[in-house]
Amino acid sequence: MANPVVRCTVDECAHYKAGDQCMAAQISVYNQGETGHSRDRQDTQCKSFHSRKTVGDLVGSLHNANVMGTVTAAFMDGTQITPNVECFVNNCHHWETNNRCRAESIQVSGPNAGKTDDTDCETFSPK
Ligand code: SF4
Ligand code: SF4
Known part of the structure; x- marks a missing residue:
């Protein structure tokens, strides 16, 4: 099943x-x-953004940590680790049923982000 590489x-x-x-x-x-x-x-x-500014936020992010990805990255420098992507933006050109994204890669950005609303999927393309 398709899953884009996430660059952030x-x-x-x-x-x-x-x-x-x-x-x-x-x-x-x-x-x-x-x-x-x-x-x-x-x-x-x-929506998976967790601010790294407070201890509470860091602890809160642990349930969603890519443990195998972290281990792999530690031993294989340069390895591209990528999360599973679910997306609810169903008017995007790249969106497909079951809340999947069929883009080859997506770019997430958000300079000085403090909350999820401050982040964007730059690869969004309206249908
Ligand atoms: S894509 Fe970026 S903002 Fe979203 S969870 Fe990953 S690192 Fe955080
Ligand atoms: S490119 Fe479109 S379908 Fe893919 S994650 Fe971004 S908004 Fe969702």
Whole structure:
């Protein structure tokens, strides 16, 4: 089943790893919270974002840690680790049934992100 490679520049997230990698086991991409729709990429968000600023947030992120990915990355420098992706942005060109993303790769961004709304799926493309 298709699953995109995730590239992410959100270095405020507890799941971020140098090299623009995401070490979460799974990420969930959502529409804009208030409207429930996405007209452009700024409306999308990575709901799996966890701020690395507080101990509570770091502990809260552990349930979603990609343990095997972390071990693999530690022993195989340069290995691209990627989480399972589920996405609820069903008006995206890359969206497919069962909340899957058929893009080869996605780019997540969010400079100085402090909450999930501050993050975006840059690969969003409206149908
Ligand atoms: S913001 Fe999302 S994609 Fe980026 S590191 Fe965090 S969980 Fe992974
Ligand atoms: S590219 Fe589209 S379908 Fe894929 S994760 Fe981003 S918003 Fe969802």
